[in-house]
Amino acid sequence: MNKLIKKPYLIFWTSIPIISLLGFFIKADSFGFNVHDTYFVIATNHLIMLISLLFVIIGLGYWIMEKANRKLSKWLNLIHITLTFGGILIVLILTQCYRNEIMEYDFNNNLTLSITLILITVIFGQLIFPINIIRGLIKKLPNP
Template sequence: MNKLIEKPYLIFLLAIPVIMLIGILSGDAVLDINVHDTYYLIAWNQLTLMSSIIFGIIGIGYWIMQKGNRKLSKSLNWIHIGLTFGGILILLILNQLYRIEIMNLEYNINLTLIITLIVLLMIVGQIIFPINIIYGLIKKKNKTSG
């Protein structure tokens, strides 16, 4: 786990093939988002492609900071990784809890509220990434032995 915090780019870059595999296996599946009377449809393969690009940018950002011998905050790394991958895991679990029967409308509304709050928390977690990069650029360089 310590290697994960020292090299956070590994988890982001290794997640890209997994995300792309999910996109390929999803076929023609569509994510539909209902906002009042409007439905927004996003194809899963487009969503996974967009997620892979974002993970690639984040992974390359962490990698450049390490190669530039800049020290990032370990606590900000933990928060960013935890909110990103923990949020994804929680969303996948909560998505399976939706009920189809019309009698469970109140339950689904509450579940939708929880999912929305988790997505907002994940977005806040992504704001931590540039803050950590700026912190690493401002802080003095790592002292290397030799």
């Protein structure tokens, strides 16, 4: 675990093939969500490619900072990794809890609200990455 906090690019880069395989085996062709009067539909393979590209960029940022001998905060690394992977895992678990009975609309609405709040937290949690990078760039280099 300590190695993953010191080298967070490892977890991001190793998760790319896993996410790609999961995307390949998912039966859904599209992912849709409603924002006010607009219904957005995204193909599942496009969403998988977008997440993979995001993980490549994040992993590359962490890797470049390590090669430049810049120290990143272990706590910010841990928070970023936990929010990213923990939030995505919780959302995947919660999406399996939807009920199909017509009388369960309140449950589904509360579940949708919970998933939305978790996804917003995950998205805002991605702001920790540039904050950590900027902090690492501003912080003085250790004396050799």
